[in-house]
Amino acid sequence: MIPKRIRFYFYLFITFSAVFSCQKNTVIEKKETYNKIKVTRLIALANTSFGENKLDSAFYYYNEALSMSSPSKDPENYISTLNYMAIIQQKYGDYAGSETTLTQGLPYVKFIKDPLLVWTLYTTLGNNFLNTFDNKSAILYYEKTLKLNIETEKKLISKNSIGIALIQSEKFNEALTIFLPLENTKEVIINPKFYGSLLDNIGLCYFKINNNQSGLDYMLKGLAIKKKLQNPDELGKSYLHLAQLYESKNSSLSKKYAILSYKEFSKTNLAEESLTALRVIIKHSSDEEFKTYSESYISLNDSIYITAQRSKNNLSKIKYNSKREKEENLKLKTHRAENELKVERQKNKNIIAYITIVLSLCMILILYYYLTSKANREKIEATYDSETRISKKLHDELANDIYHTMAFAENKNLSQTENKQQLLNHLDAIYSRTKDISKENPAITTENYITSLKEMLSGFSTLHINLILTGLDTIDWSEVDQNKKSTVYRVLQELLVNMRKYSEASLVGISFTKDQKNILINYADNGKGIDTDKIIFKNGLYNVKNRIHKIKGQINISSSPNQGFKVSFKFPLS
Structure with a gap:
């Protein structure tokens, strides 16, 4: 739980942070917004110059548009502008500059919806690498274009570019594996410029692998098509x-x-x-x-x-x-x-101070009422917990003892000195436990635990109920924790009270066994039993189960109508 003083300082920190954020917002408001209309107009001027082959003018307008562009707000125009600038640099032979320009756009490719823009960027990058004889990088970017959702014509261009890069790498057989499948493609045949270039490249590959006749045939076919164009x-x-x-x-x-x-x-x-x-x-x-x-x-x-x-x-x-x-x-x-900010800060200085004081006072008042109400609530909860605990002890311990004593008085002949003395002992025990509850002490404090347990158990044996105990004396109870002994006492007492109240049993058996780590206790009676599927764990049975779990034990209840009631539970010695 966070200490009150730390929480107080935390609230004050939040207050001052909120105040100073007002000052920061003043700076943010001064920032210019992205002017898409102006950028679009500059791009239109650049496109016109580019179409008229006025490349210097086009580059100037594209560069102006780029300086005003916002790659996060308008990535399409940003990438388009970079593409045109890189193409112009490429036309002038500035391949390194073209590559640098396009590299700026790579982080924003993932935001582009038009695949053609991405295709142009990758293709231009590939051409830069091809012209600087970095064929491996060129092929890498050409292959990236094939993964895009673009028209067939663009994919054919990319494949052809890969083939040219392979020729430049002197991998002529690999180039043929790219070119030859394209030879009979419908889209290639109906495009004379592409078809003629393809046949010429195939011829060059055959020539380079010393198949001169095939090389010559393909070159002449390509030449015939190109002469027409x-x-x-x-x-x-x-x-x-x-x-x-x-x-x-x-x-x-x-x-x-x-x-x-x-x-x-x-x-x-x-x-x-x-x-x-x-x-x-x-x-x-x-x-x-x-x-x-x-x-x-x-x-x-x-x-x-x-x-x-x-x-x-x-x-x-x-x-x-x-x-x-x-x-x-x-x-x-x-x-x-x-300058404007200094003036504005001067104007707002007093207002900020007033806001700070008011917010601080409000937070202090809120914190005061919060802590006061919390303290009252904790007092109420503590009182409730104390009352609940005492009520539970009265039910679990005192009520069962009284019921046990009543059962003893009902079934025993009190004229006999022995029974009368035992009744007085029970009443004395009830009195002691009443004092224990008031002092929050454990109910079972008897030094001779076995004798105390036997007396309690024998109190449930009547003319109509036979109680059989086995194995109780085989366990060294001095090794068992006092809390666990008390739990055993109360659990068996609760089971026997329930037996007397509800089961109509005539025979009850309780056995005690011990292994190296655990003590196992089995309870069984021949009463009318219950349906375990419909069993409701409340009051007595709930207390039994809850007590066993508190000493890290395990419990198993098995019963069915007219088949008796069985409970087995075990708990660790240490």
């Missing part, structure tokens, strides 16, 4: 794969396809792919051609580096300026909020 990017890839196929067998044909590849890549400014094509051309060139293509390679390589570096710097500058502006605005807002 006139897509420079895809045509350039097919021509480059054919150049690589003939590189060690037919240098002139390899050079021819490499030149075609270079021309196609040049149409869309695919710089990295153009460099790959130029390397093959230079390998098979000489004299002036070698010099010309080498100069083109060096110039393009320098241009790629400068452009990529400039783009990275521009994007970093956008993020830096946005961050600095945000920090400056935050400082100004914080300074203004602090």
Whole structure:
């Protein structure tokens, strides 16, 4: 139970905490709320610039929207913004920056309801790893996309990306296990761009495992489809794969396809792919051609580096300026909020003091009345418990003794000196027990316990009731605790009183046995018995059961109508 003084201080602590929380709420009210309309408008501007290929402007607006976004309140817009920013960084070759941007969104993926947003995030991450030759990580994120509830077309893209990562890891046979099942898929066949790219990749895998004929067949099929589409990017890839196929067998044909590849890549400014094509051309060139293509390679390589570096710097500058502006605005807002807060605290200082005093007085009064009422209640409960205990003793001990004495006087010839003396002894015992109850002492204090127990038991033996005792003298009762001896006395007395009142028995048997740890007592009579299924444990039987349990004993009652009444109980010696 918590001490009164500690409870008092606890209540005061709660009071002051409530008061000071009022001051904290003032600060919270100064925080700006999330402006979804403004964020949505910025995202719309960014999307327009992105669609017009104005990537720097798009990145600026996306970054502004991100600085105002709330990932907890609006995770959809937050993840969408990160996806677009990462894609722009990826287009500029800033794969590390793109990965860093997307990593911010990973903790909030679990809150996204639109699986397409998650697919885009995982796919973009996978592409970053693929472009930095971390193929294992790339495959990991591509496989994550396959677990999403997305349309078949997106799953085909993911599977194709896994195959490309396996090619890059030079696991060509594993790549074929991905590509070949897709070859006859309806969704692939009706998509010429995807189908042509797939056939070309299958051809490349066969070429890499030295199955040149199958490789050539698939590459030419893919090329035929791509020629109809006139897509420079895809045509350039097919021509480059054919150049690589003939590189060690037919240098002139390899050079021819490499030149075609270079021309196609040049149409869309695919710089990295153009460099790959130029390397093959230079390998098979000489004299002036070698010099010309080498100069083109060096110039393009320098241009790629400068452009990529400039783009990275521009994007970093956008993020830096946005961050600095945000920090400056935050400082100004914080300074203004602090000034307003000081003014408000000054205004509310007296009010807070009054509230503190009033609440403290109220809590003290409540605590006073609570403790006073509790003390009164405890006094009433103590009085009730005392009265109940005395009442129980009167029933359990004195009433049974009186009934025993009445039964003795009724069935014995009091003209005999022996019976008369025994009656006087019983009355003297009743008187002693009455004093015991008033002094809260145990009722059974007789030093010669066996004699006292025998006298009590024999008092129930009449002309019509035969009482048989066995084993009582075999137990060394000096080893038994006084409380347990008293319990045995009262339990047997209660059973015999019930027998005289209700059972109409003519024969009663009580046996005492002892093992190493327990004393076992069996009671049986040939009375009319009771139905144990309908037995109600109250008054006498309740007292019997309760007494046995208090000395950590066990009791078993068995009886049935007209079959007598049996009780066995045991309790530990120590």
